Amino acid sequence: MTEKTTAYTPWQTPRADGPVRATVSLPGSKSMTARALVLAAAAQGHGSLVRPLQARDTNLMAAALRAMGVGVNTAQENLWLVRPEALTGPADVDCGLAGTVMRFVPPLAALATGPISFDGDPHARKRPMDALLKALTDLGVAIDDGGRAALPFTINGTGAVRGGELVVDASKTSQLVSGLLLAASRFERGLVLRHEGPPVPSAPHIAMTIAMMRAAGAAVDDSRPNIWEIEPGPLSGRAWEIEPDLSNAAPFLAAALVTGGEVTVTGWPHNTTQPGDALRGLLTQMGGTCVLDERGLTVTGTGHVRGIDADLSDVSELTPAIAALCALADAPSTLRGVAHIRGHETNRLAALAAELTAVGCGVEETEDGLRIAPRRLRAATFGTYADHRMAQAGAILGLVTDGVVLDDVSCTTKTLADFPGMWTRMLEDGS
Ligand SMILES: O=C(O)C1=C[C@@H](OP(=O)(O)O)[C@@H](O)[C@H](O)C1
Numbered sequence: 001m002t003e004k005t006t007a008y009t010p011w012q013t014p015r016a017d018g019p020v021r022a023t024v025s026l027p028g029s030k031s032m033t034a035r036a037l038v039l040a041a042a043a044q045g046h047g048s049l050v051r052p053l054q055a056r057d058t059n060l061m062a063a064a065l066r067a068m069g070v071g072v073n074t075a076q077e078n079l080w081l082v083r084p085e086a087l088t089g090p091a092d093v094d095c096g097l098a099g100t101v102m103r104f105v106p107p108l109a110a111l112a113t114g115p116i117s118f119d120g121d122p123h124a125r126k127r128p129m130d131a132l133l134k135a136l137t138d139l140g141v142a143i144d145d146g147g148r149a150a151l152p153f154t155i156n157g158t159g160a161v162r163g164g165e166l167v168v169d170a171s172k173t174s175q176l177v178s179g180l181l182l183a184a185s186r187f188e189r190g191l192v193l194r195h196e197g198p199p200v201p202s203a204p205h206i207a208m209t210i211a212m213m214r215a216a217g218a219a220v221d222d223s224r225p226n227i228w229e230i231e232p233g234p235l236s237g238r239a240w241e242i243e244p245d246l247s248n249a250a251p252f253l254a255a256a257l258v259t260g261g262e263v264t265v266t267g268w269p270h271n272t273t274q275p276g277d278a279l280r281g282l283l284t285q286m287g288g289t290c291v292l293d294e295r296g297l298t299v300t301g302t303g304h305v306r307g308i309d310a311d312l313s314d315v316s317e318l319t320p321a322i323a324a325l326c327a328l329a330d331a332p333s334t335l336r337g338v339a340h341i342r343g344h345e346t347n348r349l350a351a352l353a354a355e356l357t358a359v360g361c362g363v364e365e366t367e368d369g370l371r372i373a374p375r376r377l378r379a380a381t382f383g384t385y386a387d388h389r390m391a392q393a394g395a396i397l398g399l400v401t402d403g404v405v406l407d408d409v410s411c412t413t414k415t416l417a418d419f420p421g422m423w424t425r426m427l428e429d430g431s
């Protein structure tokens, strides 16, 4: 295993002593960095990533590709260099708790010669992998999973994947679709992928996959709902400019809302496939004012947060931060469309219900979301369940509630190298 989370670290979340006024620069998008690395590894020429995210998930992705023979040079913080090579095993891939690694690397490993073994953190073994393993098996790939249909497993590639028509049920995670598409140009017959089942969540993430594949020269037809057709063909190496991670903007912008302050996130793209862009609409509905201009996105709050009724299926990774805001709102909220986040870093619906209850909020877990009834909150230990976004949710509550202690903040390194440092700087010197 190549990288572990740092030691289990409790953290007393800081209270804001007034309206938060800050300008925050966020590191690169986890989702774009992961896709750029995979597309660069599958390309014909050299590639690079400008301002990639350097955090646990993306370091694990780089290590996974390196283990299969790809040249990935991450020595410079703001410029990663990728030199594609023939993919070979034997290799061990540590997925950590990264959905992107466990769903995007196996289809690429199927193109390698030699065995590639996958494992991850204890909870990674509980995340849904069955549909991806079945899909690869249906494509003729030999997999040894000991009958678990989950991590750990070994892919025994022969250097080629036939491809062709494939039916999957991607209702548990959009990453199943993205992972198959990212490798599909390299399949002998390309891929005609059809989803059958309940709706696929996180549509913007699939749009991001397709946009980035097209930028690398792939021919993708997504004109029919739930069908994606990829022509076989080469991908070109290119320089990928990675946007700031807009999902990680959620807690920082939330700080403006709950304290009646003003927070700017710099470099907010004016056109993007990132789901975090939906924060503009969501935070406006919740009582903030959002202005997107040359400085970035500025959110101004009044200190009063409005309850909402929202379908978060497209933007489900925002659920923990939005749920924290709902717990501080002036009216009850209903969050819907996110049944599948029971399969995220932890069972997020159960975790949010338990931890919001622990701080005194009224919460009911529904079939596909949460009903949240705000009450006066109290000091408590807030469990993070190894989930970076649970930790961020606890930090939002702690801005205006005495004595919110995260049981472990080290999990935030999944997508931000130093969340506690950034959070403290936002409060202390507005940066
Ligand atoms: O493809 C991606 O980069 C992601 C897709 C989404 O997964 P789900 O479809 O499982 O929600 C999202 O929640 C995750 O944080 C990142």
Ligand SMILES: C=C(OP(=O)(O)O)C(=O)O
Pocket: 097, 098, 099, 100, 317, 344, 345, 389, 415
């Ligand atoms: C669901 C998430 O991550 P992953 O990529 O591990 O699925 C997330 O970051 O909220």
